[in-house]
Amino acid sequence: MVVIARCSFCAKPNTEVETLVGGPGVFICDGCVRLCVSVIEGKPSDAPLIAPWEHDLPLAQVLQNLTPVAAATTQVQQNLAAWVGKARELGGTWSKIGEALGMTRQSAWERFGSTV
Ligand SMILES: [Zn+2]
Structure with a gap:
């Protein structure tokens, strides 16, 4: 698998x-x-x-939380790039992709153009 x-x-x-x-x-x-x-x-x-980071936590636990948060963030970014790639495969223009992401065509291309 x-x-x-x-x-x-x-x-x-x-x-x-x-x-x-x-x-x-x-x-x-x-x-x-x-x-x-x-x-x-x-x-x-x-x-x-309250937000998880608003709890009264010791520094060691806060630092321990950074690794999984960063890993989840990386996965979300990879997932977004994959969806943008799918949009491109289906003929989506950088203008339409930028519009869907709330950014300009140029910003969308600069952010994802080299990854898709
Ligand atoms: Zn799980």
Whole structure:
């Protein structure tokens, strides 16, 4: 089996999980979905909603989080480039691609022209 993508949460490749569900540039595996369900079910109804980096965390844990965040970011960037490549294969112009990405034709070409 070929590695197509990794879970954006635990970084396991599709070859090591039962199911990998794709979203807009991100993926989640069956194991992480089960973990999310248990977190949601166990969450107090009055739990404050704050960004993960807003929690009171020690530096070591913050530094530890950088690696998986960077890996997920790289995968999202690769995924976006692949989608742009698909758009180009289907005849999409740099103008249309730029419009879809909220950037100019020139910016789209400069960002993706060498990768697709
Ligand atoms: Zn996962």
